[in-house]
Amino acid sequence: MLKTGGCIVALALLAALLGPALSSLDGTEQTLALRLAAPSAEHLFGLDELGRDILARVLAGARISFLVGLTVVSVSAVLGTVLGAVAGYFGGWLDDVISRVIDVLLAFPGLLLAIALVAVLGPSLANVLFALTVIGWVSYARLVRGQVLRAREFEYVQAARALGAGTVRVLWQHVVPTASPAIVVQATLGMAGAIIGEASLSFLGLGVQPPTPSWGTMLNGGRAHILDAPHLTIFPGLAIALLVLGFNFLGDGLRDRIDPRQRRA
Amino acid sequence: MLRFLARRLTLTLPVLLGVATLVFSLVHLVPGDPVQAMLGESASPQDIAALRGKLGLDRPLYQQYAAFMTGAVTGDLGTSLRTNQPVVRAIAERMPATVELALAAMLVATLIAIPLGIVAAVKAGTAVDHGATTLALLGVSMPNFWMGPLLAILLSVELGWFPVSGRGTAAHLVLPAITLGAPLAAVLARLTRASVLEELRELYVVAARARGVSRARAVLAHAFRNSLIPVVTVFGLLFGSVLTGAVITETIFAWPGVGRLLVQSIAARDFPAVQGCILLIAVTYVAVNLAIDLLYGVLDPRVRYE
Numbered sequence: 001m002l003k004t005g006g007c008i009v010a011l012a013l014l015a016a017l018l019g020p021a022l023s024s025l026d027g028t029e030q031t032l033a034l035r036l037a038a039p040s041a042e043h044l045f046g047l048d049e050l051g052r053d054i055l056a057r058v059l060a061g062a063r064i065s066f067l068v069g070l071t072v073v074s075v076s077a078v079l080g081t082v083l084g085a086v087a088g089y090f091g092g093w094l095d096d097v098i099s100r101v102i103d104v105l106l107a108f109p110g111l112l113l114a115i116a117l118v119a120v121l122g123p124s125l126a127n128v129l130f131a132l133t134v135i136g137w138v139s140y141a142r143l144v145r146g147q148v149l150r151a152r153e154f155e156y157v158q159a160a161r162a163l164g165a166g167t168v169r170v171l172w173q174h175v176v177p178t179a180s181p182a183i184v185v186q187a188t189l190g191m192a193g194a195i196i197g198e199a200s201l202s203f204l205g206l207g208v209q210p211p212t213p214s215w216g217t218m219l220n221g222g223r224a225h226i227l228d229a230p231h232l233t234i235f236p237g238l239a240i241a242l243l244v245l246g247f248n249f250l251g252d253g254l255r256d257r258i259d260p261r262q263r264r265a
Numbered sequence: 266m267l268r269f270l271a272r273r274l275t276l277t278l279p280v281l282l283g284v285a286t287l288v289f290s291l292v293h294l295v296p297g298d299p300v301q302a303m304l305g306e307s308a309s310p311q312d313i314a315a316l317r318g319k320l321g322l323d324r325p326l327y328q329q330y331a332a333f334m335t336g337a338v339t340g341d342l343g344t345s346l347r348t349n350q351p352v353v354r355a356i357a358e359r360m361p362a363t364v365e366l367a368l369a370a371m372l373v374a375t376l377i378a379i380p381l382g383i384v385a386a387v388k389a390g391t392a393v394d395h396g397a398t399t400l401a402l403l404g405v406s407m408p409n410f411w412m413g414p415l416l417a418i419l420l421s422v423e424l425g426w427f428p429v430s431g432r433g434t435a436a437h438l439v440l441p442a443i444t445l446g447a448p449l450a451a452v453l454a455r456l457t458r459a460s461v462l463e464e465l466r467e468l469y470v471v472a473a474r475a476r477g478v479s480r481a482r483a484v485l486a487h488a489f490r491n492s493l494i495p496v497v498t499v500f501g502l503l504f505g506s507v508l509t510g511a512v513i514t515e516t517i518f519a520w521p522g523v524g525r526l527l528v529q530s531i532a533a534r535d536f537p538a539v540q541g542c543i544l545l546i547a548v549t550y551v552a553v554n555l556a557i558d559l560l561y562g563v564l565d566p567r568v569r570y571e
Contacts, residue, residue: 104283109505119531203410237411245406
């Protein structure tokens, strides 16, 4: 599972990095005479409603997906880790405030809050990144807070404190590392979540705006042609499903590797 | 049980207050003038002033907040700018469609997931188990805004079995329910597998088998019944996915529910309706989770004394 997931993600990353450079096709070039043309030897995935090559756009869309995934996951992980560690380590009113904010954010199911935020801020890639981060950090904070609550009672942590180590040093060198395997798993699965999140918002017309190729925007464009040109829907969706499956395989595999009890269960 | 109920309610009230506050602040996050954003660039100053007064945005912030909270408690969420209809009435009209879709999706998820999870657990480690686990991961990975159109292409366009959009007959419900239910089935199947597998290892199941109880009866009557407790809890979380998934599924299949109302309201910059839909969906989610929490307390009395 780990290897399969790793291979899928690595291939997708290579395609995102090198694809647009290697392909002779341009995802923005329009050939209106051939609009909605079915897949052929010349255009493997066919052409879209404006006569643009779908393969070139899928490859360019992969860049957006990775950009969103990496940005949202890294910012969310750092923010969530810091806030979760602070809440768990210091407790008291800091923990109360951070925990109540987490409770409120968790009261909005799934992407709902992200939809609401982008709805008021306006559709753009920057706002998508912001909205997905607002809902993304919560899971890291909860995870790290729980781990820190346990870890701060460990003897080696108390020994470090007794030896005069500062708070930041104790947190950074002794407490947070106990949570890092779980953070890595969460981040891998979070990549899948962020990619689906961006695609969902773009599908609803709230994300990346045309003509920038995003898989969600491409699927949204394909809705009007589902009867006469289903390839507009099939290929971008397949790309999302494969990449998300890759990250899910990777996350599950990592979890099994880190905690073998999960595998037995 | 009463003390347990009171404790859970006490924990829920601050969350609801926080949710309402966040929803209230949404309109103030709009870059620039929210009234200008709602009416568009070409709106006259008179129209802008009139709407600002109508929405109460010309009053001090604390008065706006008090009015919003009072309205939220008394069921007055303002008037839709798009339809001029009270937001609560617009939502109430759409609610039955969303509830119908959500229940059908949960039914689809249960019908697929429970047998799949049990079979995977009973055949743990075999090809059947790996197949079921991979199928479940595939289900989680397929976004519903892709699965929906694919089902429509296959079952509506190619085979002509079901209508491609709208609401009316039971046939209209099939594709949206599968689209919304399949990813839930994947999550539920994985959980059912893990939960049944854990119970199968318990001594009481081994003892039942030693007493001569058949394998099927040991699984269904003993292990499965007890493994339901964590599964029921996850239904609460899954309900959140149903609510968010409904926004997309209703858009794909032109299903006239609250999710579609939300998307239409966003497109029209109808912020009172957007706020109303968001608040209602979040409050429903909190209420369902509270109900599941209470049900969990009934199913497993240990929870009440934690």
